[in-house]
Amino acid sequence: MIEFIDIHKSFGSKQVLKGVSLTVHKGEIFFIIGASGAGKSVLVKHLIGLLQPDSGRIILDGVEITALKEKDFYPIRKxxxxxFQNATLFDSMTLLDNVALPIRKHRNVSVRKARELAIDKLALVGMQGEAERYPADFGDGMRKKVAIARALTLDPDFVIFDEPTTGIDPISANMIDKLIRRLSDEYGVTSIVISHDLRSIFGVADRIAMIYQGEFMLDGTPADFKSTDNPIIQQFIQGQPEGPMED
Ligand SMILES: Nc1ncnc2c1ncn2[C@@H]1O[C@H](COP(=O)(O)OP(=O)(O)OP(=O)(O)O)[C@@H](O)[C@H]1O
Ligand SMILES: [Mg+2]
Incomplete structure (x- = not known):
């Protein structure tokens, strides 16, 4: 279970998060939506210690991780x-070696075994046939799929996907949505997904929260979002350029 309790975060005089609370239960797929610059990436970066809140608490499976030292975040990051939204791969390494890298680093297995495990993860995103090719041969969408495979190498309990289907063709996007669902249904993985992709939001989310002006405006099921008469949420989920929503 992931808990954020009353998180505040500012950068200089800019208040980005003004008291955000959320609970994500085991195996749940929780979507965070909101306009560009709303603070979605900022919020999730707190979970792996890339940012520390100005106030508030973050609790992972009952353990408070809010003010841990950098080295105490290492086991949490496994x-x-x-x-990441702008996932990067090592250009000088094949796709296979990129995915095998965390396995080589964190697991005491042979090179051959690491490569076998990496192929399995590439297969999850349909990229096993391209294993010996280099990142430069592919566009952003394909590279993102490999970054997803790499994130799954250590069989994490929690996965944060920051815009996993942005810039990806619809078929691949659908495959990623199905993968997120499978991780939850078959392995009990708990996911937080940041997305603007309405098809994905209404296709896979168990729960959705929208950040607006530093706070959650609604935290509910896809059905709650579809039926709300909140004009700002309706404007957002219908993608209307005109409406009450402000920057
Ligand atoms: N390290 C930082 N230092 C200063 N300001 C930052 C930092 N990180 C984020 N911000 C600011 O915080 C605000 C929220 O940024 P964030 O990246 O969370 O937006 P977002 O909701 O993820 O948007 P997008 O959909 O464009 O990815 C922005 O105004 C951004 O400029
Ligand atoms: Mg972002």
């Missing part, structure tokens, strides 16, 4: 993987 349990809690993040697919």
């Amino acid at each position: 349990r809690c993987a993040m697919v």
Whole structure:
């Protein structure tokens, strides 16, 4: 279970999070939506210690991680993987070696075994046939799929996907949605997904929260979002350029 309790975060005079609380239960797929710059990435970066809140608490499976020292975040980052919005791969390494790297680093297995495990993860995103090719041969979408495979190498309990389907063709996006669902249904993985992709939001989310002006505006099921008469949420989920929403 992931708990954020009353998180506040500012950068200089800019207040980004003004008291955000959320609970994500084991095996749940929780989507965070909101306009560009709303603070979605800032919020999730707290979970792996890339940012510390100005106030508030973060609790992972009952253990408070809010003010841990950098080295105490190492074990948390193995349990809690993040697919970054701008995921980068090592250009000088094959896709296979990119994915095998965390296995080589953190698990005491032979090179051959690490490569076998890496192939299994590439297969999850349909990229096993390209294992010996280099990142430069592919566009952003394919590289993102490999970054997802790499994030799954240590069999994390929690995965944060920061815009996993942005810039990806619809078929691959669908495959990623199905993968997120499978991780939850078959392995009990708890996921937080940041997304603007309505098809994905309404196709896979168990629960959705929208950040607006530093706070959660609604935290509910996809059905709650569809039926709300909140005009700001309706504007957002219908993608209307005109409406009450402000920057
Ligand atoms: N390290 C930082 N230092 C200063 N300001 C930052 C930092 N990180 C984020 N911000 C600011 O915090 C605000 C929220 O940023 P964030 O990246 O969380 O937006 P987002 O909701 O993820 O948007 P997008 O959909 O564009 O990814 C932005 O105004 C951003 O400029
Ligand atoms: Mg972001």
